[in-house]
């Protein structure tokens with residue numbers, strides 16, 4: 001491992017707690033500052049985690065900050081990332097990376113001109129379970145993947161998130177909010193996408209906030225909340241993806257991929273761990289003993305259970321690439337390809353036609369056991385993160 005890079009977080013809301021807790025797991029990362037447009041939010045995180053809070057402009061001028069982690073709401077991702085690049089900082093953004101291809105291309109131009117790197121979550125596909133699925137597919141266990149299904153279905157986010165407005169505004173909706181986990185993992189497992197076709201609707205015009213100080217307040221639903229898409233991959237595979245926040249109950253698997261010699265059942269791409277099942281020509285799905293990958297260990301307690309959570313591994317991998325010049329997995333190319341696929345799905349539903357994907361990318365390199373372990377600090381070999389329920 002090379003050197004330690006200073007990390008400045010901009011956006012100290014709900015998900016920032018996970019980043020404050022998990023960034024310290026990585027050998028090459030050190031939290032040095034945080035900021036928010038709402039100073040009360042950064043002050044609260046600063047007091048909770050002992051990381052100095054600054055005004056946004058001061059954080060961007062702070063020489064100890066090498067990389068800005070952009071955890072603002074989707075519509076602020078582009079302007080905040082752009083500002084950070086213009087201040088000479090590398091950028092790693094939460095998803096969705098940007099809302100249009102033009103925004104992504106503009107970030108690319110600024111970053112290239114300044115020799116900076118830009119990356120984006122989700123990095124959950126680097127988790128041990130998904131890397132194990134990748135390993136099984138790469139080793140030919142189920143033959144060539146030719147079709148499959150993926151489902152991310154639920155009633156929506158307004159019951160738990162205290163400020164759920166952005167989920168139902170442009171940049172939100174289940175395809176842009178949850179789709180990145182699925183498309184990133186499909187690119188990891190199957191490769192880039194060539195063409196999409198989709199239909200979409202919404203079940204309700206408004207949602208009622210169920211948690212926090214605004215409980216009972218209504219939020220308008222501007223975007224589609226129920227989207228059926230079919231993705232055609234450059235490999236020839238055709239995989240259907242259904243994302244919906246209009247579903248109270250269902251019995252679909254998160255992800256099933258069908259190969260010429262079998263089928264593989266992939267756990268929830270929103271998480272790092274889980275059980276991988278495989279069936280051969282015997283047609284009997286069986287759990288496969290997951291390897292001893294460090295990004296599989298359950299280390300993080302949510303209020304509903306304990307899960308493997310290694311958010312920040314994509315950032316650590318990107319900063320290792322800054323140090324060594326190698327490719328990084330959550331790269332601008334791949335992040336922009338995901339946005340291309342997701343926005344094309346929405347456009348296909350609006351226009352009633354198939355849409356060709358104009359970007360492409362290479363499949364990210366698999367993240368094996370040794371390389372994943374090298375990103376983590378030594379004392380994380382048996383992970384034990386003190387994670388308050390959230």
Ligand SMILES: NC(=O)c1ccc[n+]([C@@H]2O[C@H](COP(=O)([O-])OP(=O)(O)OC[C@H]3O[C@@H](n4cnc5c(N)ncnc54)[C@H](O)[C@@H]3O)[C@@H](O)[C@H]2O)c1
Pocket residue numbers: 010011012013014015016035036037038041056071072073074076080094095096163177
């Ligand atoms: N909450 C989750 O569980 C979760 C999980 C994964 C990813 N994400 C993604 O992370 C991002 C943030 O989600 P969240 O749930 O933390 O939202 P949030 O609304 O709780 O927090 C966002 C924070 O960003 C700040 N902010 C907004 N605009 C800003 C700007 N221009 N400059 C500086 N700060 C600004 C807000 O004041 C707020 O504190 C979203 O893109 C979301 O999709 C959230």
